[in-house]
Every structure is written in structure tokens, then in C-alpha cells.
Amino acid sequence: MKKTKFLRVLALLMALCLVSLLFVGCEKNDKGDTAETGTTAESLTEAASQNVKGYCKIVLGDTNKTEYEINLDLVKTDKGLLSVLDYLKETKGLTYACDASGFLTEVGGVKQDTAAGVYIYLYTSVVKDQDVSQYATTVKYNDLTLVSAGVGTKDMTIEKDAIIYIGTIVW
Known part of the structure; x- marks a missing residue:
């Protein structure tokens, strides 16, 4: 008992x-x-994303195809593409506008015009960030084919040798 x-x-x-x-x-x-x-995989990825080494390239799909090569040793990449745009704003005077969610409405000479159905569209060389849906589009840059991004600006992967092309699309 x-x-x-x-x-x-x-x-x-x-x-x-x-x-x-x-x-x-x-x-x-x-x-x-x-x-x-x-310690989770996500927390390790986040910590690693703040210590990226190497260079990446941002290309503006304006009339001049403006290119920026960024030394990632100098950029904290915790906000994805927005981190790089902030860095370019501080160091190169690049102007950009976005809403609180990170939706871009203007980057340098690339601007959206909702009345004309023109919207900013992001393309990337980073495979894990590429759109895999039936709506994915591509753009040629030099000898590379970049695929439209399937993630938002804050979630874009910034890594060595990445190319992010900021262009427009008409809907």
C-alpha cells in the first residue's frame, strides 16, 4: 500500500x-x-549571416545598369538586402524607399509606377532564394540567368558572389 x-x-x-x-x-x-x-539551426544561421566574408554585387536595372560591388566584411547582413541597401545609402549615397515590411518602391533610378502597372522586381543568383513557382521570371545579366526572388527583401540571403538584380516588371 x-x-x-x-x-x-x-x-x-x-x-x-x-x-x-x-x-x-x-x-x-x-x-x-x-x-x-x-542553440537551433535558425539561431546559428542568423549568427553566421552577420559575419559574411567576400563580395556580392547589386545591379540596378535602370538605363545605365548601375552596378555596386559590396565588400561583405563591412556589412552586417541581418536584414538581408535591406542591410546592403542601407550600407550603399551610407557609403555611396544610394537612395531607396520601402514600407515597413521591406517592400521596395524605389531604388536609385529604378522606380515603381503603380498607375502604369510597373513594379520593382528582385532577381537573384542565390538558388535557395529563387522563386520556384510557375510565376518565376528570369533576367539576363552578363552571361548569367538570374531568377526572380521567392523571398522578401529582409529574408534575402547575402552571401559571397551573390548577384541581386533590382529591376521592374509590368503587370
């Missing part, structure tokens, strides 16, 4: 511990979502 009572108390304590662990095992991240604590 004592053994049965002991096992019941032990089971109850274990259940309470399990329930309490459910509440302390999660925390709010900076996006307001609940995320697991500790």
Missing part, C-alpha cells in the same frame, strides 16, 4: 515537472513569436 501511494505521488510530481517545463522551454523572439530557447 505504501508503495502504491509512493508511486502515485511520484507520478504526480513528474507530471507537474513536465507541465512546468512546457512553460519555461519557450520564450518570445524579437518577432513576437514563440520560439524554442537554446
Whole structure:
């Protein structure tokens, strides 16, 4: 009888511990979502994205095909393409406009004109960021075919040898 009572108390304590662990095992991240604590693949990727080495290229699809080569050793890439555009704004005087979500409406001489159905469109050489839907489009840059981005500006991967082409598309 004592053994049965002991096992019941032990089971109850274990259940309470399990329930309490459910509440302390999660925390709010900076996006307001609940995320697991500790080292995750996402946190490692985020840390690595802030220490990119090498160069990438930004090409504006304006009439001059303006090109910028960026030394990634000098850029914190935690905001994706917006990090690079901020860097170019500070160092090269590049102007750009976007809303709070990162939706670009103007970059240098590339501007959207919603009345005419002209919108800014992003193309990338980074395979994991490319649009894989039936609506994907391409643009030629030198000898490369760049594919429209399937992610937003804040989520674009900035890596060594990446080429991001900022152009327009008519809808």
C-alpha cells in the first residue's frame, strides 16, 4: 500500500515537472513569436549571416545598369538586402524607399509606377532564394540567368558572389 501511494505521488510530481517545463522551454523572439530557447539551426544561421566574408554585387536595372560591388566584411547582413541597401545609402549615397515590411518602391533610378502597372522586381543568383513557382521570371545579366526572388527583401540571403538584380516588371 505504501508503495502504491509512493508511486502515485511520484507520478504526480513528474507530471507537474513536465507541465512546468512546457512553460519555461519557450520564450518570445524579437518577432513576437514563440520560439524554442537554446542553440537551433535558425539561431546559428542568423549568427553566421552577420559575419559574411567576400563580395556580392547589386545591379540596378535602370538605363545605365548601375552596378555596386559590396565588400561583405563591412556589412552586417541581418536584414538581408535591406542591410546592403542601407550600407550603399551610407557609403555611396544610394537612395531607396520601402514600407515597413521591406517592400521596395524605389531604388536609385529604378522606380515603381503603380498607375502604369510597373513594379520593382528582385532577381537573384542565390538558388535557395529563387522563386520556384510557375510565376518565376528570369533576367539576363552578363552571361548569367538570374531568377526572380521567392523571398522578401529582409529574408534575402547575402552571401559571397551573390548577384541581386533590382529591376521592374509590368503587370
